[in-house]
Amino acid sequence: MRAGERAYDTLRGEILDGVLGPGTVLQEVEQSVRLGVSRTPVREALRRLAADGLVEPTARGTIVTAISRADIVALYELREALEARAAGLAARRRADAPFLAIRDRLHDAPRLLAEGEAGLTRYFEIVDDLDRAIDEAAANPFLGSALRSVQLHSARIRRLSRHNPDRLRAAAGEHELIVDAIIAGDAELASHATHVHLHRSLTNALASAPDDDVAAPPGADDGSRVA
Amino acid sequence: MRAGERAYDTLRGEILDGVLGPGTVLQEVEQSVRLGVSRTPVREALRRLAADGLVEPTARGTIVTAISRADIVALYELREALEARAAGLAARRRADAPFLAIRDRLHDAPRLLAEGEAGLTRYFEIVDDLDRAIDEAAANPFLGSALRSVQLHSARIRRLSRHNPDRLRAAAGEHELIVDAIIAGDAELASHATHVHLHRSLTNALASAPDDDVAAPPGADDGSRVA
DNA sequence: GCGACGACTCATGTATACACGGACGCCGCC
DNA sequence: GGCGGCGTCCGTGTATACATGAGTCGTCGC
Incomplete structure (x- = not known):
């Protein structure tokens, strides 16, 4: 399976399960290391998550959105x-x-x-x-x-x-x-x-x-x- | 403005205007040259367009979707x-x-x-x-x-x-x-x-x-x- | 002591080089 | 002559190095 796909599935699952709660900062390098891939597939995953509305880009990194x-x-x-x-x-x-x-x-x-x-x-x-x-x-x-x-x-x-x-x-x-x-x-x-x-x-x-x-x-x- | 944003806006506009009709093949290198940027922002733009449903990836490149x-x-x-x-x-x-x-x-x-x-x-x-x-x-x-x-x-x-x-x-x-x-x-x-x-x-x-x-x-x- | 300016740092944005995989075409065999 | 296999080529997938810009922290001046 493609690394970008895996990164997306992993992050999405963790957000849905609440492992990554609202406000959690997801930085590209950080997640690259954790997931064992380079920044490129992580970037792709974060962009897709942003399009889904699960995360949003901010000044100091992409953060998991809150649900009020x-x-x-x-x-x-x-x-x-x-x-x-x-x-x-x-x-x-x-x-x-x-x-x-x-x-x-x-x-x-x-x-x-x-x-x-x-x-x-x-x-x-x-x-x-x-x-x-x-x-x-x-x-x-x-x-x-x-x-x-x-x-x-x-x-x-x-x-x-x-x-x-x-x-x-x-x-x-x-x-x-x-x-x-x-x-x-x-x-x-x-x-x-x-x-x-x-x-x-x-x-x-x-x-x-x-x-x-x-x-x-x-x-x-x-x-x-x-x- | 970011290059990825410009690439997205440009391609989206051309698809909406019909300049890029259904079935048109959009290859990353090709579009990179045409838009004067590298593959990275073009890739980002194509992914966003795919999420929008305006294009879809196929074997020999991303193609503009048809509307039946x-x-x-x-x-x-x-x-x-x-x-x-x-x-x-x-x-x-x-x-x-x-x-x-x-x-x-x-x-x-x-x-x-x-x-x-x-x-x-x-x-x-x-x-x-x-x-x-x-x-x-x-x-x-x-x-x-x-x-x-x-x-x-x-x-x-x-x-x-x-x-x-x-x-x-x-x-x-x-x-x-x-x-x-x-x-x-x-x-x-x-x-x-x-x-x-x-x-x-x-x-x-x-x-x-x-x-x-x-x-x-x-x-x-x-x-x-x-x- | 407070505020503002400036440099540093860190994270994203971009470019590019390499890897991998499938698709197409050509050639040989049946 | 048609079908199947193999090789080449092309395009995407990934990794990485460099550029850029904003944020922050420290320091200096008032």
């Missing part, structure tokens, strides 16, 4: 516009098979959610597969590109609800309704059920979010932000 | 979701002043449209300013980012209606209605008026689009695709 409560609200506002539309399109243009399969898997979600970390990870795989199935069924490359962007940022704040079993169980039920609506070809219901799901997710995210920013606050030098 | 009729439909599908939402948000969150100014300028549009190329350019400046005002009033950075992406691709197909005065006059009227709705604080009307406008624009774009792709077809070696 206002950002969460704004993100969900966009998600609602995009995902409600995508769900409606998917209901009209679907192939049944993938959604039937996801419905079965979602039915097992409550059991998974009782199995600890591994179950959680598998649960989120189902949700991600649903997102992909809707994206594919919507059959719109521009919409798909926009969806991937919001899902990237959504993954960052997913950590807020990861260990909230009650919310996750409820979310699984909301997802089931969306899938049922798509299978039934009911575009309006799929769209509105998505709206409902996002509204509840947002409420939960805001309740779980710290006062200032997601992940560790930018001020503290707690070691999570060193290279 | 299906792409136009897909793009307008996304535009509708984004711009209708943005117009609605702008109606709720607006500051009146910029929209009052744009309304005045739009009122002069019919006169501008009779003044040839310079007038056309000024007309599109008004439309672009309206887009920016809505973006700013919506006060949502994620939505703004998505809007800039679709507006980038929209600019590519704008050439299809640029010399269709009847359509442009009608579009000016549709824009006025959107602005009026925003000023009146009527989110639903702003949203629906945007829907109407995009529906009509799409109809016109499809009627004006050649059978295969926008701009010159990828097969012909007509000189518009050399370096």
Whole structure:
């Protein structure tokens, strides 16, 4: 695999996992040494991350962006516009098979959610597969590109609800309704059920979010932000 | 200004203007010589253009992407979701002043449209300013980012209606209605008026689009695709 | 003691040289 | 004559050296 690709995947994963918290300074030479490649692929990775909105260039290096409560609200506002539309399109243009399969898997979600970390990870795989199935069924490359962007940022704040079993169980039920609506070809219901799901997710995210920013606050030098 | 920035702006402008048509091969060394910089900033520019969706890497070089009729439909599908939402948000969150100014300028549009190329350019400046005002009033950075992406691709197909005065006059009227709705604080009307406008624009774009792709077809070696 | 100016330092921006890999064309064989 | 394999070439991927500019720290003057 190309070094630039690996550098991008590594850094992106670390930002999404919170290993590199908001405010962390990412300098090219520093990351070059750490990742064992030269500055060139690191530069490429940082540029891509900046285009994704995960980092932003500043005077003394590229820093990991923060996510404020206002950002969460704004993100969900966009998600609602995009995902409600995508769900409606998917209901009209679907192939049944993938959604039937996801419905079965979602039915097992409550059991998974009782199995600890591994179950959680598998649960989120189902949700991600649903997102992909809707994206594919919507059959719109521009919409798909926009969806991937919001899902990237959504993954960052997913950590807020990861260990909230009650919310996750409820979310699984909301997802089931969306899938049922798509299978039934009911575009309006799929769209509105998505709206409902996002509204509840947002409420939960805001309740779980710290006062200032997601992940560790930018001020503290707690070691999570060193290279 | 940075060389990478200039290279990006130059290439992007040439793609949007159709100077570099779909299928044009953009090789790094070749463009380095033409733009008078080294490969490094050209590489950066090509990566950014690829992220924008204006070019895509292939085996024998990066090529300018084509826009099929299906792409136009897909793009307008996304535009509708984004711009209708943005117009609605702008109606709720607006500051009146910029929209009052744009309304005045739009009122002069019919006169501008009779003044040839310079007038056309000024007309599109008004439309672009309206887009920016809505973006700013919506006060949502994620939505703004998505809007800039679709507006980038929209600019590519704008050439299809640029010399269709009847359509442009009608579009000016549709824009006025959107602005009026925003000023009146009527989110639903702003949203629906945007829907109407995009529906009509799409109809016109499809009627004006050649059978295969926008701009010159990828097969012909007509000189518009050399370096 | 405070403020401003200047030099130094460090990080990014750019250029270039080398490495690697695939694509195309040519040649030989079937 | 067509197909398959091999070699060459070309273009991107990576590493590195140099240029540039902004930020910071120290010092000097007021």
